[in-house]
Amino acid sequence: MSRTTTRTPRHTSSGYAVGRVRPLVALAWLAPALALIFGVVLFPAVMLFQASRGEYSITGLRKGDAGWANYTKVLEHPDLGTVLTNTVIWVVSVVALTIVISLGLAQFLVKNFPGRRFVRWAIIVPWAASLVITAQLFVLLYDFNYGLINHALKSVGLIETSIDFLGNDSWTMASMVLVGVFVSLPFTIFVFIAGINAIPDDVHEAAVVDGASPWQRWRQVTLPLLRPALLVATVLNVIYVFNSFPIVYTLNDRNPGYLHDTTITFMYKLAFKSQEKDVGMSAAAGVINVLLILLVVAVYLRIVNWREETR
Amino acid sequence: MRTTRKSALIAGAAFAVLFAGACGGGSGAGDASGDSASGGEEAKTIKLVAAEYSKDNTKAFWDAFAKTYKDKTGYTLEVQVVSWDTIDQQSSTMIQNNQAPDILNLNAYASYAKDGLLHDSDAVLPDNVKSDILETFVKYGTYQDKFYGFPDLSSARALFYNADLFKQAGIAAPPKTWAELEDSAKKVAALPGGNAGYALPLGPEESQGEFSMWLFNNGGAWKDGDSWVINSAKNVETLTFLKKLTDAKLTQNNPARTNRADAFDLFKSGKAGMVVGFSPLAGDLDKDKKVNYVVAPFPSNDGSESKTFGVTDYLMAFKKPGNEKAVKAFYELYYQPDQINTFIEKEGFLPVTKTGVEKFQSNAKLKVYLDTLPNAQLTPTDDPAWDKVKLAVQQNLGGAMTGDPKAVLDGLQKTAEASK
Incomplete structure (x- = not known):
């Protein structure tokens, strides 16, 4: 029924073929999207680039053109190496852990069991909560003096004295990664649930008939067919996690310097918190950030395609 | 036909408005400066x-x-x-x-x-x-x-102390010198229950405030006339004393990574003997009615008259x-x-x-x-360089608790002299 209605040619009287529209009409349909791209993507990007080429006073007043000086200052910043290393550790470990854990949980959640609906709802909750609130909640959980985590570990007898999860340099990154994984799980799990549900039952049945063990079925049937879902989940998570500000900023706010900052919080601190307090430098760091994430995603997609072609 | 043309028009107009709006946001700066050029109007x-x-x-x-x-x-x-x-x-x-x-x-x-x-x-x-x-x-x-x-x-800042903890530890009067403060902190820290003797916030939130209170009460300063004296012998002595308190575990855990708000929370929960506070903290404590606190002048190093940081x-x-x-x-x-x-x-x-x-x-x-x-003594807010030095202090001062106080202050002195 519906098929026939959509197929009815609309512009036969004016001589346009099916699926063709006048350029003006096409523009009209595209206009809102174009306006959004200009207003929300291109325009701010141009402003960011302009800011990165300006010399700014600590008050935010533009004093003149800086040429490429802001970029040199960022690239020569003594802490840039630390910040980049942190960013790599942060993105790789959060995304990798998220994907692995989500694969397991998604596999579990597609099974039918009583109360499945509630478990699925429960998993959405961390996604629905604001990141700042979640981060603040974890600050309380991790607290040295009255945090629940330390309390629990001590009452079980695992540790004697509290662990300074956020202030001790060897724990800070791990503590942040845990929260990063926690908030990335819901989205990833649901991508995988959708992916698993899209796999036709026949292939599993065929595998069973062929005598494949459960592990073989998962490894050689489910996983390859999940490729598109894996690809989407990885690319989007890399971008989200790379750009994640609230978690790193909130959990790390007691630590001086840039010891645990990623490029995003580094950029913010350059503009407002550090002794540089320089909007121009921060904008330059912002431009470098955008280029960096584009590069990472491009390289990733390249690798994935390359594998597909050579198969 | 008519409807498509109309919607094209509407969409086009919407596009134009949106686009102009976006540009308008950017040229706002230009408009404002245009006003100032014409001037005159009230x-x-x-x-x-x-x-x-x-x-x-x-x-x-x-x-x-x-x-x-x-x-x-x-x-x-x-x-x-x-x-x-x-x-x-x-x-x-x-x-x-x-x-x-x-x-x-x-x-x-x-x-x-x-x-x-x-x-x-x-x-x-x-x-x-x-x-x-x-x-x-x-x-x-x-x-x-x-x-x-x-x-x-x-x-203005003053010393807040927990009268119940002081009584329990057998301390009769608030400290008048740093030696007495150290002694009081020792006695409070020795009590059962894992209390901090002195809550010392040297985290990035406001470490310049905490350090100001100490350095003014050791006769030190940030600036002397027109020149910066951040790494003066007096100030090195002050920061070394704070490190000594930290090393002796008379403070809360990890002072270099404790923000002021966290130190206040610790005092409010009754788990710190002393803290540098100000009137809004007193307001909170009065509201909670949980901690029996007393406010006293902050002790000076040598027992001379207390100075306050305003x-x-x-x-x-x-x-x-x-x-x-x-x-x-x-x-x-x-x-x-x-x-x-x-x-x-x-x-x-x-x-x-x-x-x-x-x-x-x-x-x-x-x-x-x-x-x-x-x-009251203030930080040198009248010097534009201070606006940067303050940030440098916030980010670096805590480093002295695990490093060399003199080196940290030398670094800050250099930053201050460079940011003219």
Whole structure:
């Protein structure tokens, strides 16, 4: 029924073929999207680039053109190496852990069991909560003096004295990664649930008939067919996690310097918190950030395609 | 046919509006500077960006103030209240886009004066107001012989101690010297229950405040005349003493990574013997009624008279075409005793005017601060370089707890001398 209605040619009287529209009409349909791209993507990007080429006073007043000086200052910043290393550790470990854990949980959640609906709802909750609130909640959980985590570990007898999860340099990154994984799980799990549900039952049945063990079925049937879902989940998570500000900023706010900052919080601190307090430098760091994430995603997609072609 | 053409038109128009809107946002800066070139016309509406001292009182006060201002002067005051967390960011953005407010409430002013953005007192502050402001604050509000940093309120720090813990530890009186402080901290820390003797916040939130209190009470300073003396022998001695307290585990865990708010929380929960506090902390403690605390002057190293560290925030006036009269009327009204002192009382801070000090004398709770206020020492807020040095201190001072205090102060001295 519906098929026939959509197929009815609309512009036969004016001589346009099916699926063709006048350029003006096409523009009209595209206009809102174009306006959004200009207003929300291109325009701010141009402003960011302009800011990165300006010399700014600590008050935010533009004093003149800086040429490429802001970029040199960022690239020569003594802490840039630390910040980049942190960013790599942060993105790789959060995304990798998220994907692995989500694969397991998604596999579990597609099974039918009583109360499945509630478990699925429960998993959405961390996604629905604001990141700042979640981060603040974890600050309380991790607290040295009255945090629940330390309390629990001590009452079980695992540790004697509290662990300074956020202030001790060897724990800070791990503590942040845990929260990063926690908030990335819901989205990833649901991508995988959708992916698993899209796999036709026949292939599993065929595998069973062929005598494949459960592990073989998962490894050689489910996983390859999940490729598109894996690809989407990885690319989007890399971008989200790379750009994640609230978690790193909130959990790390007691630590001086840039010891645990990623490029995003580094950029913010350059503009407002550090002794540089320089909007121009921060904008330059912002431009470098955008280029960096584009590069990472491009390289990733390249690798994935390359594998597909050579198969 | 007609409908498609119509919708094309509408969409096209919408696109044009959106696009123009986007561009308009950018050229706002150009428009504003165009105004200042023409100048001349008198502003009837001015904008105030105020910092949020408390959720309950700040907005209520400024809204009521705007109404009175309108009734008395005929000018309109637009009020925007901004949280302390984001005010630096917002003010910087406003200035970048050439959309500075007429009056901005912030904890620094000298950089703005240096950039030539501000009106000085000759242009916008009534004379009787200037003579009413406490001399200390006029001094620290003056940049290159002109008074730009008009204080809205002040605070002074003092030693808060937990009387119950002190009693339990058998300490009869609050410490008068640093040796006594160390001894008291030792006794409190030795009590069962894992209490901190002295809560020492050297984290990035406000380490310059904590360190100021200590260094002033060792006869040190940030600046001596025109030269920076951050790495003076006295200051190295002070920071070394703080490191000693830390190493001896007389403080809470990891002072270098503890922000002021966390140290206050620790004291509020009754798990710290001593902390440097100010009147809003007293307000919170009175509300909670959980900790039996006493406020005392902060001990000096050698037992000489205690010095206090004072802080003021500022209401600075931005130069915008034709806004002098409205801005002057604003200050005239704000510094009326019934306005400014109501605000200060509600927020739990201290006065900045001579009439205010007289008015608050009757409040026994505030006496300990008021006595010290006229002689309070401030950080060098009158030097634009301080606005950067302050940030450097916040990010680096804590490093001395695991490193070499002298090296840390040397580094800060270098930063200060470089940022002229």
